[in-house]
Amino acid sequence: MSLLKINDMTHRFGGxxxxxxxxxxxxxxxxYGLIGPNGAGKTTVFNLVSGFYNPSxxxxxxxxxxxxxxxxxxxxxxQIGRTFQNIRLWEDMTVLENIKMSHHFKLGYNLIDVFxxxxxxxxxxxxxxxxxxxxxxxxxxxDLAHERPSSLxxxxxxxxxxxxxxxxxxxxxxxxxxxxGLSTADVVELIDYIKWVHExxxxxxxxxxxxxxxxxxxxxxxxxxxxxxxxxxxxxxxxQNNPEVIKAYLGDGAI
Amino acid sequence: xxxxxxxxxKKHINLWPAVLGGGAxxxxxxxxxxxxxxxxxxVLMFIGINIIxxxxxxxxxxxxxxFSCGHGGFMLVGAYTSSILSVLFFTKSPWLGAPLLxxxxxxxxxxxxxxxxxxxxxxxxxxxxIPSFKTRDDYLAIITIAANFIFVSLVNxxxxxxxxxxxxxxxxxxxxxxxxxDLPFTLIWTMVFSTLSVFLIRRLMRSTFGKGISSIRHxxxxxxxxxxxxxxxxxxxxxxxxxxxxxxxxxxAHVLGFINPSSFNIMKSTECLVMVYLGGMxxxxxxxxxAVVFTFLLEVMRPLQxxxxxxxxxxxxxxxxxxxxxxxxxRELTDIxxxxxxxxxxxxx
Numbered sequence: 306m307s308l309l310k311i312n313d314m315t316h317r318f319g320g321x322x323x324x325x326x327x328x329x330x331x332x333x334x335x336x337y338g339l340i341g342p343n344g345a346g347k348t349t350v351f352n353l354v355s356g357f358y359n360p361s362x363x364x365x366x367x368x369x370x371x372x373x374x375x376x377x378x379x380x381x382x383x384q385i386g387r388t389f390q391n392i393r394l395w396e397d398m399t400v401l402e403n404i405k406m407s408h409h410f411k412l413g414y415n416l417i418d419v420f421x422x423x424x425x426x427x428x429x430x431x432x433x434x435x436x437x438x439x440x441x442x443x444x445x446x447x448d449l450a451h452e453r454p455s456s457l458x459x460x461x462x463x464x465x466x467x468x469x470x471x472x473x474x475x476x477x478x479x480x481x482x483x484x485x486g487l488s489t490a491d492v493v494e495l496i497d498y499i500k501w502v503h504e505x506x507x508x509x510x511x512x513x514x515x516x517x518x519x520x521x522x523x524x525x526x527x528x529x530x531x532x533x534x535x536x537x538x539x540x541x542x543x544x545q546n547n548p549e550v551i552k553a554y555l556g557d558g559a560i
Numbered sequence: 561x562x563x564x565x566x567x568x569x570k571k572h573i574n575l576w577p578a579v580l581g582g583g584a585x586x587x588x589x590x591x592x593x594x595x596x597x598x599x600x601x602x603v604l605m606f607i608g609i610n611i612i613x614x615x616x617x618x619x620x621x622x623x624x625x626x627f628s629c630g631h632g633g634f635m636l637v638g639a640y641t642s643s644i645l646s647v648l649f650f651t652k653s654p655w656l657g658a659p660l661l662x663x664x665x666x667x668x669x670x671x672x673x674x675x676x677x678x679x680x681x682x683x684x685x686x687x688x689x690i691p692s693f694k695t696r697d698d699y700l701a702i703i704t705i706a707a708n709f710i711f712v713s714l715v716n717x718x719x720x721x722x723x724x725x726x727x728x729x730x731x732x733x734x735x736x737x738x739x740x741x742d743l744p745f746t747l748i749w750t751m752v753f754s755t756l757s758v759f760l761i762r763r764l765m766r767s768t769f770g771k772g773i774s775s776i777r778h779x780x781x782x783x784x785x786x787x788x789x790x791x792x793x794x795x796x797x798x799x800x801x802x803x804x805x806x807x808x809x810x811x812x813a814h815v816l817g818f819i820n821p822s823s824f825n826i827m828k829s830t831e832c833l834v835m836v837y838l839g840g841m842x843x844x845x846x847x848x849x850x851a852v853v854f855t856f857l858l859e860v861m862r863p864l865q866x867x868x869x870x871x872x873x874x875x876x877x878x879x880x881x882x883x884x885x886x887x888x889x890x891r892e893l894t895d896i897x898x899x900x901x902x903x904x905x906x907x908x909x
Contacts (some may be wrong), residue, residue: 355785376791377784393782395775397842397890402771409772410787416796419767420760426767433768473787 308333308477309354314363314373316353316533322370323349324533327363331477336503336510338524340544342553346533347513348390353480355387356380356548368476381535382410384466386470387479391460400465401450404437407472437472443505444468464498471506478502480512496522521545529553584751591744595711601747603859606687607814608750609808610851612757615844616804621833622841623765623891624797625777626692627701630708631805632828636821637711638806639813642677642732644721646814649673651732655720663736670737671749674810681806682799684711689798693791708829715821726820730813750811757804762844764800773797774842805832827869834876840886847894850886 311329313509356377365373529537531553590596620628716724764770772793776781794894839850861868
């Protein structure tokens, strides 16, 4: 069964067609890659799915529900986790507090409970903290629970960000260039880390990445887009040898 | 959670109730004993009102990271609402007629009148909260200034509540209360409300719910992607902030006994801003501290008359030049004096 299904999605920014007639189908439990040259519209596709833009045409179906036109927080609450190219952790909150925010849409108490510190509020806050600590333990981040992200090395911040996205309990995890800005050694670690996440949480992962090492060693299936249009789709070996892809990346003269 | 903390460490006693209760009793004792005169009482009341104002503005400007400069407008809404309620229910006035309730009932109903002003002011806060969905930063700041002007001009033109001549009669309510029991009621309620405000804000900002407000300051996109309904949180932040400003306004009106729209113009909003930035954005103890310092400064500079409006802005310029993070930065008192921590321990959940 497909988890995410995109039908004929087109998105225009004024006169510019950033994504045109894109079809996509993600199946449960696999790792997908979305690649393409700079400005191909990869991040736009991610932003469309996570609700930051509403597609001009087409439909996005997630887990049997049409999600286009929903606000990003509504999409998130339907269990889609996402990270960004640049790390977007809350720098002024501790790692634990960052993780705890994933419960914000299902707090189960309201402002009045906060003001009067009701039983409901206290039990819920306790549960939330415990759940967040459990998750940190799975990620072996317990020691860093009370650190602020800015005091952590970049590689660790990436992991915390992925852990934060997973704290939503997503079925689909979207990673936008997870290897950006990492050193070679960190990239190798990241690959193992994503593999581990995929096996441990048994989720579908969908990633944008420029480093072919990451894409080729992780993805079950890759789609290549250029100027918002699909130019190739297949397993890693097919993509590597596809002349269209090489042309898009290196220009006509390369062939 | 109290049990858990005593189990962990016996030293973790919460000293807040003792400090506040003791302080209030001492002040009350000094007032009743005649040690504190009317003037000092008024200063104390202004300190309380300013604490509410700076702490509540800190929700929006400090914790949420938006720039609201129309706090005076919400104060006005609260001040007028509670004044009208107070005059309508408890006093005999030429144009609102005989009191609807026996004036002595004000002893019990006075806090409700103040809270009523707060509630109406909270809804007035929607006037800024809703534009804040799509507007941010400087543009939102302009909207808040506009809101301030709208409220002031509106009341200026409402002749039936006195227009620009102002509104009075609130003192009669206070006198009616003092007839029942000879206590400094305005001082008591100012202390109660300012303490409550600080505590409510403290609770709010420490809950996961309230962290949704600070998540907007640092990264609104992150907040959305993690499922935080940022529009809802903006409504909460603006409504709580303006509601508390309304409560401050109601108290202000009853302390002075006379209000006119120009008491709540952009000048008042500026005072609130100065206090927030003096204390440090996102620091609740900073807000309280700066409210105290600022009120004292205003009183000390009273002989300078109009010149103080040269000196206060000058202070702001110097502050921004040499200590832009304010007295406390975004730290709390317990961060600066860690030894205090066990005694004022946040009861962690």
